[in-house]
Amino acid sequence: MQKITVDAGLSCPNRDGTLSQKGCIYCNSKGSGSGAFGRGLSIAQQIEAGKIGMTKKYKAKKFLAYFQSYSNTYTTCAHMKQLYDQALACDGMVGMAIGTRPDCVDEEKIALIQSYTNQYLVWLEYGLQSVHDVTLSLINRGHDFADFARAVVMTRGRGINICCHIILGLPGEDRAMMLESARVLADMGINGVKIHLLYVIKETLLDRMWQKGDYTCMEQQAYVDMVCDFLELLPKDIIIQRITGDPHGEELRAPAWAGRYRETFNMIQQTLELRDSFQGQKYKAKDSG
Numbered sequence: 001m002q003k004i005t006v007d008a009g010l011s012c013p014n015r016d017g018t019l020s021q022k023g024c025i026y027c028n029s030k031g032s033g034s035g036a037f038g039r040g041l042s043i044a045q046q047i048e049a050g051k052i053g054m055t056k057k058y059k060a061k062k063f064l065a066y067f068q069s070y071s072n073t074y075t076t077c078a079h080m081k082q083l084y085d086q087a088l089a090c091d092g093m094v095g096m097a098i099g100t101r102p103d104c105v106d107e108e109k110i111a112l113i114q115s116y117t118n119q120y121l122v123w124l125e126y127g128l129q130s131v132h133d134v135t136l137s138l139i140n141r142g143h144d145f146a147d148f149a150r151a152v153v154m155t156r157g158r159g160i161n162i163c164c165h166i167i168l169g170l171p172g173e174d175r176a177m178m179l180e181s182a183r184v185l186a187d188m189g190i191n192g193v194k195i196h197l198l199y200v201i202k203e204t205l206l207d208r209m210w211q212k213g214d215y216t217c218m219e220q221q222a223y224v225d226m227v228c229d230f231l232e233l234l235p236k237d238i239i240i241q242r243i244t245g246d247p248h249g250e251e252l253r254a255p256a257w258a259g260r261y262r263e264t265f266n267m268i269q270q271t272l273e274l275r276d277s278f279q280g281q282k283y284k285a286k287d288s289g
Helices: 041-059 077-088 106-113 133-138 147-157 175-186 205-209 220-233 259-275
Strands: 002-006 063-067 093-100 119-127 163-167 192-197 240-241 252-254
Touching: 002 041, 041 063, 041 077, 041 093, 041 175, 041 252, 063 133, 063 259, 077 133, 093 220, 106 119, 106 147, 119 147, 133 205, 163 240, 192 220, 205 252
Parallel strands: 002 063, 063 093, 093 119, 119 163, 163 192, 192 240
Antiparallel strands: none
16 A cells, blocks of 8 residues: 555645745745646546555555645635545545645534544544644744644544644754654654655755854754654654655755665664664653652
8 A cells, every 4th residue: 555645736735825925944836845736637546646656666555645735624614625535536546635734623523523433544644743832933843842743632532533733854953853743643643754864955945044153954863763762762663654854855954864765765774773662662652650
């Protein structure tokens, strides 16, 4: 089973002027997506093209539609249902993952997403990036940690799997702050985490900061060590869906090593082995003392 990235052509309150027109400092005009909708490809066309590639590369037989670009609950419930139904109507689809912001959900939208869980595997992916409000303000995120906590409480216990996106190496964050994000997430009842490296994409606000010397990227070994530290603090039952970033080569400004995904992945595995360590090694549930 493999995910197929879907661009639904939605926007983001942090770009359309509702909150801001700048977006997060690291986000480019594609919103971390493929731009397929802008090229005129329907959801069904995107999925059929993705199936060919995933079948050839991974011998996949079943698929999840991954609504990745921008905020995929930032529209009406009627439109959401139309989008999700189109994707799930394609042959071989067994579920979907919906990427969004924690300030773009409400009870009605969560109820709609829950309605798919009896028949499909459903993940709701919330972009958080950091548990620290000072960081969220600095990166122009447009919401605070309380928004994320409310969204998790609203989503939990409804058959929807919750995944949280976190970014390591954000401006102003030291080791203690990054590890605090792990400790906080550990006891929130989420099902998955995606760990990203903050890399610099061309023509972003972060790109300007980097070129002016106002931001320095993490070194590869420092990132590897931080990921291992982070994993040690997460419970064993949290699924790690991503362990570093995977930027498009033509968009990447820095660091150069961010483009060597497999190398970084192997270094993380080797470092855990050298430490004789594993996910959850240092996790202590709140009620365990």
